[in-house]
Amino acid sequence: MNPRQRRGVLFLLAAAALSLAVFFAVSNYVKDVDSQVGPRITVYEVAKPVDAYSPLGASNLHAIEVPRRWAARTAVTSLRELEGRRVSFPLATGTVVTSDMLIPSTDLSPTEREIAINVNSVTGVAGRVRPGDRVDIVAVFADVPGLPKQARVLVRDVRIVSIGGQQTITVDDEGSVANTKDVVPVTLALEPEDALSVTYAAAFAQEVRLVALPGDVGTNRSREVDEFDASDLGGKAIPEEAQ
Known part of the structure; x- marks a missing residue:
């Protein structure tokens, strides 16, 4: 094979290699474009x-x-x-x-009802509870006519269904300039009677709190108190006068 023939073979090999490189480059480009526009x-x-x-x-x-x-x-x-x-x-x-x-679909029992109450970073246990956790619900009554100023356990061992994202709501303070505050809606699974008491407290109590429970809490909680007021501190619990 003379030098001219050898050069010809080398050119052919180079052309073949270049063709393969171009083929693979075009194939990859087409594959990338196809992944962007389809399926x-x-x-x-x-x-x-x-x-x-x-x-x-x-x-x-x-x-x-x-x-x-x-x-x-x-x-x-x-x-x-x-x-x-x-x-x-x-x-x-x-x-x-x-x-x-999406809010998870309900898994209520036939006797349960769902209600939602607003809590904040303090009354909601600072984000320490999650859906599926159990809590007690405590209400603080201070400004309801006819009721003593006291903290009262409304319901024990309540299941949390879902926890919403933080929202900002407007609060009217008896005709004064409206204020805003950040709240987190918490949905609870309650028996109908308990749902009524929690709804009442959410509307009229000074504060409604969630009390987180340990995961291994037992069924015997008979020694826990349900109410606390001035008499427990040695004072006298005086009901607010009816207006």
Whole structure:
């Protein structure tokens, strides 16, 4: 093989190697583009602002298609899974709904009822409780006519169903300038009679607190007191005069 032939063979080999490199580069590019534009899946985004605890459905959601690569792993892909479900915090227009935004479905017994009360970082045990935990509910009565100023255990061993995100609410102080405060809604599973007492306390008591319980709390709590007032400190518990 003369020098000219050898150069020809080398050029052919170089051309073949370059062709292979171009082929693999184009293949990778096409694969990357395909992963961005397809396959696509259907997800649901908020069509108009949704307030906390408002039900989701066709009226406030619409379907969009996005590349599977860019969809969140928790994105909900079926409208049936979203119909009637609620979220515990407001959603802005354009928010893609994911499963971790949804309030868990109820698992109440036939005799239980759900109610929600607002707590803060102090009355809610500073974020130390989670859904499924058990708590006592204590109310502090100080300004209710006809009742002594006292702290009273309303219900023992209550199951927490869910805990919402922090919200800012406006509070009117008897005609004065409105103030705002940060609260966290906590949903509780209660028997109907207990639900009424907690609802009353949430409306009229000075404060309603959650008291966290140890995980291995026993059933015998007979020695725990249910009420505490001035008489327990050696004073006299005087009911507020009726107005």
